[in-house]
Amino acid sequence: MPDMLRRKFVIQGQVQGVGFRPFVYRIALDNGVTGTVSNTSEGVFIEAQGVPDAVERFGRDLHDKLPPLAQVVSRTEHDLPAVDGEETFVIVASTGGSGNTVLISADVATCADCLSDMADPANPRYLYPFTNCTNCGPRYTITRAIPYDRSQTSMACFPLCASCRAEYENPLDRRFHAQPNACPVCGPQVWLTTADGAEVCRHTEAVRQTAKALSKGALAAIKGLGGFHLACDATSEAAVTALRTRKNRWGKPLAVMVPDVETARQLATVTEAEAATMQGRERPIVLCRALENTPLAAQVMPDTHHVGIMLPYTPLHHVLFGFLREFSSGQVPALVMTSGNMSSEPIALGNREALRRLAGIADIFLLHNRDILIRTDDSVLRVHPGTRERQFFRRARGFTPAPVFLEGEGPCVLGAGPELKNTLCYTRGAQAFVSQHIGDMQNLETYGFYQEIAEHMAAVLQVRPQAVVRDLHPDYLSTRFAEEYGQRHGVPVLTLQHHYAHIHSVLAENRYEGPALGLALDGTGYGEDGTIWGGELLYVDTVELEHERVGQLALMPLPGGEAAIREPWRIAQGLLWNLGVHEPDTRQWTWWESFAQAASFLPQVLERRINTPMTSSCGRLFDAVAAMLGVCHTVTYEGQAAIMLEKIQDFSVTEGYGCPVLTDVQPAVLDTHTLFMQAYLDWCMEVPASVIARRFHLGLIRGAADLAAMAAEVLGIHSVGLSGGVMQNRTVSIELPEALRVRGLTPLVHGHLPPNDGCISLGQAAWGRKMLL
Incomplete structure (x- = not known):
């Protein structure tokens, strides 16, 4: 008998x-080895025995032929004594334990094999909306x-039928230990109700009737993968307006789902890179430039040229669109899915909760x-x-809870996150686990969701933080x-x-160690000196x-405090006041007709400094320019004025306004007062708003790059981290990094997380981890 070699492999990562x-x-089997493989909270344990070759x-093969969804973070191996008489290779039962090092898999879009099953009338899973x-x-x-076994999932209450059990227990079947495995005999079922909960029909007919109602203008609440969607015909102005009215969501773009990329191209210009991302296993919402003659209702994205498009990612979606094609009557099959x-x-989760919370919005x-x-929520x-390169606006379904890999091992720290666009983050070893998008922490419902996720992530990751890091602002719910x-x-x-957390976040994503500069271009954050940065x-x-x-934008007033954020015309008038323009000159201010009474009272507020904090906010500067031009006087969602200002740019313009750097003060000041005044003077001379908008963007980008370059030369630093909500501005996110490169600097940008406040928790946790080392 030849000498036998027995080797133990421990695989950690996304392997369950x-x-x-x-x-x-x-x-x-392919290599003729015996032994065992098992899931544990430490990873996958493998013992393989056979002749050495x-x-x-x-x-x-363990390295070269990995399954498509597997991600190996670490692999160790060592030899063991051979076991006499072993004849087979066996999959053994999962075991638990503490110190979990397994990565949890994110939700994955329906694969081609399952779609084939659902399309075959002879297959038991024909049109079954829970096929996987x-x-x-x-x-x-x-x-x-963890371990990820059926008993640890919400499928535990669905005992497998004999047929599904045979698949589940056959190692050569693609449904072997597929924990959500089910069929129409033993699995979940779907049904349709009215808004008062009265059942209409069940099974496939329920999906068919939903498609028919949507095609006739109805609004539907549809239970999905991570919560409910509100859906309507995206090509119907009446349906989309009804959805906005009932949901009380005006202006902010709505996501659209279509059955395939070919349909998406009937709505928007979709590049090959966008198509590949759209069709990826994560199935995010991808922002694409809408066609000028797009059949989408104008109310889908009234403030921007870009529309968020996603493809079906659950079997239920595929069945729904199959029926929708029958009822579309030649129209493009496209549904708002918000x-x-x-x-x-927070997004509604359970059936009773949805019927209670959404009955005033959905018809069915x-x-x-x-x-x-x-x-x-869906990722954007x-x-x-x-x-x-991908730039996230919202990181959630399909991507969480995949970790961000950090430089070196470290203790567990919890980053509590900010108030707006909240996420929270736990570190474990050399990994940081950032939660899905939680939302704006301005009500108890969202705070309850936040607490759920904090508890759940700690339990699944099996971690106990040695410290928690919070924002400087004393009144945030995350601070509490x-x-x-x-x-x-x-x-x-x-x-x-807040803004140091932004920069620590982008540096952590890039695994950057050492000194760096960071441009934090954002809305508002509580500063170390008590002012609004x-x-x-x-x-x-x-x-x-x-x-x-070491540098900042020139300060400007926020007359009325929070009111100025909701009504940007206040910022425009306040900035003009500070620049010596106390009343209209050659042209009446664009906001005067709508806000004459408040505008006429504002000088008293400014003169007496009543509730008028000062800020260096870049986001509020965009608001001021948009309001001055008459593009947006009031906002209904964060970033609206800046989005509308970016939309109107005339890209044939190549010269921007001057935006000098003032170095005779500390910290240095980017003179955005001069920038704004040039825009105002052009407006007074009736230069088109599109030209002014472009000159403003170019001037700000050049000025910010000059500010960074001057500091870099003095400090001997060449790397500049870019973070903050303003980095979501498409023009800034593309042109500012290039402006830094032209000046010999290396821009570091976000690739795993959004540059908005969704990245704050990572920055907090990464910094806190270093503080404990």
Whole structure:
């Protein structure tokens, strides 16, 4: 008998719920080795025994032939004594334990094999809206705990029928240990109700009747993967307007779902990179430039030329669009699919909750009985032309809870996040786990959602933070949570200013170590000096943990405080007041007719400094220019004025306004007063708003790059992190990095998280982790 070699492999990463064990079983058979494979909270344990050449081939296959959804973070191996008499390779039962190092798989769009099953009338899963296999289907949203086994998911209450059990237990079947595995006999079911909960019909007919009602202008609440969608015909002006009216969501763009890329191209220009992203297993909402003659209702995206498009990612969506084509009557099959909530509330999760919260919006409800355990909105991103780099606006379904990999091992720290666009973050070893988008922490419903996710992530990751980091602002709900958490668990509560957290975040994403500059171009954040920051050039050293504000935008007033953020005309008039323009000159101010009484009273507020904080906010500067030009006087959602200002640019303009850097003060000041005054003088001379908008963008970009370059030369630094909500402006996000490169600097940008406040928790956690080392 030849000498036998037995080798143990420990694989850590995204290796549960992705078909990893049957993959190991198959390559064991292929290579003629015996042994075992098992899931544990430490990863996948493999023992392979055979002649040395066979074990070596097995090890190579273990690296080269991974399943499509698997992601290996670490692999260790060592030899063991051979086991006499072993004849087979066996998949053994999962085991638990503490110190979990497994990565949880995100939810995955329906695969081609399952779509084939659903399209075959002879297949038991024909048109079954919960079809899945090891390579697709729900993961994170149905998972209670690790190891990822059926008993730990919301599928535990659906006992497998004999046929599904045979698939589930056959290592050579693609549904082997597919935890959500089900069929019409044993799995979840779908039904249609009216808004008062009265059942209309069940099963496939329920989906068919939903499609028919949508084609006739109805509004539907549809239970999805991570919560409910509100849906309507995206080509019907009446239906979309009704949805906006009932949901009380005006202006902010609505996402659209279409059956395939070919249909998407009937609505928008879709590049190959955008199409590839749209069709990826994550199936995010991808921002694409709408066609000039797009059949979409104008109310889908009234403030921008870009529309967010996504493709079906659940079997239910595919069945729905199959029926929708029957009722479209030659129209493009496109549905608005927006979060099932009232504005500012979390997405609805359960059937009873949805009927209670959405009855005033939806006419019909398409429900099912597979529980959603974790609320998760759709992810939103854009693909930059040329570079094909992704930029997130919202990171959630399909991407969370995949980690951001950090430089070096470190203790567990919890980043509590900001108030707006909140996420929270736990670090574990060399990984940072940022939650899905939670939302604006301005009501108790969202705060409850936040607490759910904080508890769930800690349990699934099996971590206990040694510190928690909060924002400097004393009144945020996340600040309250951090303080209570620290007191309850006896761990220190650290504080990091909002914009430093932005820069620590982008540096952490790029695994950058050492001193760097950071341009934090943002809305508003509580500053270290008690003022409102938002346009900052920061020095940050991630090794020495030093930071300093070395530059800023010129200060401007916010007359009325929060009221000025809602009514940007106040900022425009306040800035003009500070620049010595106390009343209209050659032209009447664009806001005067609508706000004459308040505008005439504003000088008293400004003169006496009544509730008029000063800010360096870059976002508020965009608001002021948009209001001055008459583009937007009041906002209904964050960033609206800037979006509308960017939309009107005349890109034939190549010269921007001057925006000098004032170095005779500390910190240095980017003279955005001069920038604004040039825009105002052009407006007085009736230069077209489109030209002024472009000159403003160009001037600001050049000025910000000059500010960074001057500081870089003095400090001997060449890397500049770019973060903050203004970096979501398409023009700024493309042209500012290039302006830095022209000046010999290396821009560092976000690729895993959005540059808006959704990245704050990562910056907090990364900094806090260093503080404990």
